[in-house]
Amino acid sequence: MPKRPCALSLTTDGNIILCGDKFGDVYSLPLIPSDKPNLPKNPAAKKPLQPAASSLTVHTKRNLAALEQQLRQAAKSSNSEEKTGPSFEHKLLLGHVSMLTDLAFVSLPSGPSSSSPRDYILTADRDEHIRVSRGPPQTHVIENFCLGHTSFISRICIPQWQPEILISGGGDDYLLVWNWRESRILQKVPLLDPNSESREVAVRGIWAVPSVATARVILVAIEG
Numbered sequence: 099m100p101k102r103p104c105a106l107s108l109t110t111d112g113n114i115i116l117c118g119d120k121f122g123d124v125y126s127l128p129l130i131p132s133d134k135p136n137l138p139k140n141p142a143a144k145k146p147l148q149p150a151a152s153s154l155t156v157h158t159k160r161n162l163a164a165l166e167q168q169l170r171q172a173a174k175s176s177n178s179e180e181k182t183g184p185s186f187e188h189k190l191l192l193g194h195v196s197m198l199t200d201l202a203f204v205s206l207p208s209g210p211s212s213s214s215p216r217d218y219i220l221t222a223d224r225d226e227h228i229r230v231s232r233g234p235p236q237t238h239v240i241e242n243f244c245l246g247h248t249s250f251i252s253r254i255c256i257p258q259w260q261p262e263i264l265i266s267g268g269g270d271d272y273l274l275v276w277n278w279r280e281s282r283i284l285q286k287v288p289l290l291d292p293n294s295e296s297r298e299v300a301v302r303g304i305w306a307v308p309s310v311a312t313a314r315v316i317l318v319a320i321e322g
Contacts, residue, residue, distance in 0.1 A: 099117060099119060099188075100105040100119070100123075100184060101119040101120060101121045101123065101183065102120045103117050103118070103120075103197065104118055104120050104198060104199065104200075105117070105118040105199065105200045105201045105233045106118075106201075107202055107203045107231075108129070109187070109199050109203055109204065109217070110203070110215075110217070111120060111274070112129065112284070113128065113129050113130075114126050114129065114171045114202060114234075115126070115127045115128070115129055116191070116202070116203055116219065118198045118201045119195070119198065120197055120198065120209055120219065121193075121198070121221070121225065122192045122193050122194030122195060122196060122197060122198045123190060123192075123193045123194075123198070124143045124190075124192050124193070124198070124201060124219065124221060125188045125189060125190055125191060125233060126188070126189045126190050126191055126205075127187065127189075128187055131186055131187060132187060137178075141186065142214065147276070148176045150266050150314055150318050152165075154211045157173070159271075160301035165177050166280045168246075168285075172202075177202040179221060183198065187317070189233060190217065191213060191219070192221070192231055192237045193240070194221060194223045194227070194229070195225075196223040196224050196225040196227065197223055197224045198221055198222070198223050198269070199223055199224060199251060199252050199253070200221070200222045200251070200252065200253050200254050200257050201219060201220065201221045201254075202219075202254055202255070202264075203217065203219055203220075203233070204217075204218050204256050205217050205218070205219070205233075205261075206218070206261060206262065206279070209241035216233070217230070217232065217233025217234070218232060218233055218241065218263065219231045219232075219233055219237060219264055220229055220254060220278060222246065222251040222253065222254050222266065223250075224250040225250075226245065226247040226248065226249065226250065226251060226268075227243060227245065228243065228244035228245075228247075228251060228264070228266060228276075228278070229243055230242050230243070230244065230278055230281075235287075241279075242278075242279075242281045243281060244264065244266070244274075244281050245281070246274055246276075246283050247266065247268060247269075247270055247274065248270055249266070249268055249269030250268045251268040251269075252267065252268040252269070252300065252301050252302065253266070253267055253268065253301050253302070253303055253304045254266045254277070254304070255304035255305065255306055255316070256278075256306070257314070258308060259306075259308060259314060262277060262279060263275060263276065263277065264276040264278040265304055265306075265316060266304075267289070267301030267304060267318065268300065268301055269299075269300055269301075271288065271289050271290045271297060271299050271306075272286050272287055272288050272289055273286070273289065273296075273301070273318065274286060274287075274316075275287065277289070285292070289301075289318070290322060296310075296322060297322050298321040298322050299321065300318070300320065300321040300322055301318060301320055302320065302321055303317075303318070304316065304317070304318050304319075305317045
C-alpha cells in the first residue's frame with residue numbers, strides 16, 4: 099500500500115476490500131486482482147535541476163558556499179531512485195485530515211418504500227470524529243458526523259443483526275451507542291466501576307457476537 103494500513107473491511111458482496119491507512123486515506127482494492135498488473139505509467143525522464151549560477155558568476159565566500167550546497171543537493175537528488183506507486187489496482191475513495199483509526203461498511207435501504215440498498219462507509223479518527231460517507235462511487239458525499247466523544251476514537255462496530263446501530267469507543271471511559279444515520283446518541287455505557295481509582299482506559303477492540311446461549315453479545319477489549 100502507498101502508506102501504512104490500519105483498518106480493513108469488505109463490501110457487502112465480498113468483492114471489494116476497503117483499506118484505511120494511518121494518514122487518513124481510504125482505498126478500494128479488488129479482492130481477486132485482475133491478471134494484468136496495473137503498472138504505473140513511466141513519466142518522461144526529468145532532468146535534475148541545476149543551479150543557474152556557477153563558480154564564474156559567484157565571487158563572495160558566502161555565495162560560493164551556498165552554490166556548493168546546491169550542487170551537492172542536485173547530485174543527491176539525481177542519484178536517488180524515483181518513487182513509484184503500487185503496481186496493483188487501487189482507487190482512492192476518501193480522506194481524513196486526522197489520523198484514521200477504524201472503518202466500517204454497511205448497506206441499508208435508501209427509503210421506507212425502496213428495496214434498493216444504499217452503501218455507506220463509516221470512518222473514525224483521532225480527533226473524536228466519526229464520519230458517515232456514501233459508498234462508491236459517491237464517497238465524496240458526506241451524509242453526517244457522529245460527534246460526542248471527548249477523546250480519540252479507536253474502534254467502531256456495527257452489529258449484523260441491527261445495522262442502523264453503531265458502537266464506538268476509544269480513550270473515553272465509556273462506549274457510545276448511536277443511531278448513526280441520525281447522528282443521535284442512544285446510550286452511554288460506562289467501562290469503569292464507579293469506585294475504581296483508575297480513570298484512564300483505551301478501547302482496543304469491539305466485536306458483535308450474533309448468538310451466545312440465545313443472547314446477542316458485544317465484546318470489548320480494554321487496556322488499563
